[in-house]
Amino acid sequence: MNKTAIILGATGLTGNSLLLQLLEDDRYSRIVLFSRKSTGIQHPKIHEYFIDLFQLSNYKSVFKADDVFCCIGTTKAKTPNKDTYKAIDYGIPVSAAELCKKNNIPTFIVISSMGSNEKSKLFYNRTKGLMEQKVLKFDIKKTHILQPSLIEGNRKEKRFGEWIFKQLSKAMPLLKVGPLKKYQPVSENKIAKAMVYLANAEHKEIRIDNLTIHEIANSYD
Structure with missing residues (x-):
């Protein structure tokens, strides 16, 4: 194959891991990154656009690919302002999905979250749920929405809530085999x-x- 992929959020934890995997994947010959800053990775496959992601809709002419991967997300600690938070977690993925529809890109894959629900009383879950609902309205040929639990990894910033969850999970074998298995952290x-x-x-x-997510990934191991 000779596919082109677009990654939104390649400087983040999951987006960076995705980028490294696509660089090793012979099916992809071109990887286009839209972000505010460089990943710092130099490779012939990579083509970077440094932009304001809130203005993503202005880049329709260069937003062209076979597959679009959206790994955009923030936290309450990093983005306490709810309007800005929604602009990131809802606005950017929706703008990307809209560009997929306008440019006839057949594949859109986005990371959401476990517990996402457009009717939730929790702002975080409701924002994710509304994002999912809007993305699906574009009726892109192949759309997949991933709903992970806690995402494990070596982040630059420390997240106290995630640290607490990790300590609890170490003490709860049921997260591996019992009814709580669906909540187990995922890398x-x-x-x-x-x-x-x-x-x-x-x-x-x-x-x-x-x-x-665990089952699909484990099938590779």
Whole structure:
């Protein structure tokens, strides 16, 4: 194959893992990155556009690919302002999906979250749910929405809530085998593996829950 991929969020934890995997994947000859800053990775496949992602809709002429991977996301700690938070977690993925529709890009894969629900009383879950709902309205030929639990990985910033969850998970074997298994943390590497698989395989499910992410990624190991 000679595919082109677009990654939004390649400087983040999961997006960076995805980028590294695509660089090793012979099916992809061109990887286009839209971000505010460089990943710092030099490779002949990489083509970077340094832009204001809030203005993504202005880049329709260069937003062209076979597969679009959206790994955009923030946290309450990093983005306490709710309007800015929504502009990131809802606005950017929706703008990307809209460009996919306008440019006839057949594949759009986006990371959401476990617990996403457009009717939730929790702002975070409601924002993710509304994003999913809007993305699906564009009716892109192949759309997959990943809903991971806690994402494990070596982040530059420390997240206290995630640290607490990790300590609890170490003390709870049921997260591995029991009814709570669906809540087990998932690494950024596994999420990236699942995204690449979904872009290149026939998979009926649109929403990919946490357990399915683990199952898809483990099939590679």
